[in-house]
Amino acid sequence: MxxxxxxxxxxxxxxxxxxxxxxxxxxxxxxxxxxxxxxxxxxxxxxxxxxxxxxxxxxxxxxxxxxxxxxxxxxxxxxxxxxxxxxxxxSRTVSLEDAPGEQANTGANRFNASGRWASPPTVWHADTPDDLLASQELRTCIDTALRALPPLQRAALTLRDMQGLDMESICKVLEVSESNGRVLLHRARNRIHAAIEEFYLQ
Amino acid sequence: MKIMNMMPSCREITEQASDYLNQDLSPWQRAAFRMHLLMCVYCRRHVKHLGLTVATLGKIASEEKARENDDIQQIIALIKRQQKESPEQKGGD
Missing domain, CATH: 1.10.1740.10 (RNA polymerase sigma factor, region 2, helix turn helix motif)
Incomplete structure (x- = not known):
């Protein structure tokens, strides 16, 4: 382009x-x-x-x-x-930054007191993006998870993982600090990851 | 030196995984991160899945790119109209 x-x-x-x-x-x-x-x-x-x-x-x-x-x-x-x-x-009440609820896949309850996995990740029967996207249901599931993200998390994820911008530019574009930008991306990725994991658990 | 005390826990690995994929960890953090992965099958799996998640988002985006061109002419027309209306723009934000 x-x-x-x-x-x-x-x-x-x-x-x-x-x-x-x-x-x-x-x-x-x-x-x-x-x-x-x-x-x-x-x-x-x-x-x-x-x-x-x-x-x-x-x-x-x-x-x-x-x-x-x-x-x-x-x-x-x-x-x-x-x-x-x-x-x-x-929408005057919508928070740009965050929605309530912790990420399911890396929440505290998945680890024991010493920080080891108590409920470890399960195996996905997919090795490539094409494997994942072959399932129309999983596509829908990812799409739903994307739409459920808080706006700034979705913006960070879109710019980084879907449009390929570097983190420094993303932080300038969204007017957030470098550490805040990294947290937004981390949370957004975790939510999409959690949605896929949940799909494979069913 | 007790090397184990400096190793990140599984929970810390999940907190650093996104920065690891971005190559945003310090060299020392990165080395400790990789050391943990060598020894922990669950964290290897977690990081692999996160990487696959990121790659899948990229794949979805590349599929969407096909249908983008239609609006360009419309925007150019809009810009020309704006410039004609106010050739000496100075203010506004």
Whole structure:
């Protein structure tokens, strides 16, 4: 998808000069990613709308972009903030960070007092992603677990494990500390892991 | 030196597993982590499953990538309209 995007140094002046080719390149490179991030935070129904709103904010703010991060990270941070604001408007009570309940698969009750496994992981009859995804039921199960994640956990997981961003950029995009970003990812991965494990237990 | 005292417990292994997969552990933590895995079949299994979970999420994402291109023209049109309406944008956030 990302076919030879010019460097930020080359792109930014062209964007400021309203160069249509440059806009087409940037939109082609980043719009899909923006929609994925918006969807992770606000859900599928208004993700496209949030991404559009974010583009308009990008155009407005570009003259004041100070280049303390890459253009990509800066654009994604605008998406993240647009989405968070939207989420607060839509549902005042929802917590961005966390939902109640500990992860089933690494909860304290799985270990004895000395920290060893009391209820060890069971064997999965799958060795590759294709093995796992061959089961439509398991796909549904993973999808349900993804949708149940708190928004910021889902955003961290989407950016890292589904879109391949590095942790430093992710923390800048979501405006969380490095350690908080790692915790968000750790929890999100554990929840999906737990959902798959539960599926194999049935 | 009692090496066992410095080894992470199974519970600690599950807490560090995500950072391990990200290669975010310090060299010392990483060595202790791997040492534990050598000796513990359950933790090996746990880490393998977590890695498989992460790989599966990547696979799902790559399947989704196919249908992304439709909106691009629409966004370009939106941007052009905005620029026409307000060529001298300065404010707003």
């Amino acid at each position: 990302n076919q030879q995007l010019p460097s930020d140094n080359e792109l930014i002046p062209r964007l400021l000069a309203h160069d249509e080719t440059a806009y087409t390149q940037v939109v082609s490179a980043y719009h899909g990613l923006m929609v994925h991030l918006a969807r992770a935070i606000v859900g599928p129904a208004i993700a496209d709308e949030v991404a559009q709103e974010a583009w308009l904010a990008v155009i407005r703010a570009l003259p004041r972009f100070e280049r303390r991060s890459s253009l990509k990270t800066w654009i994604l941070r605008i998406v993240s903030n647009t989405a968070k604001t939207r989420l607060r408007h839509e």
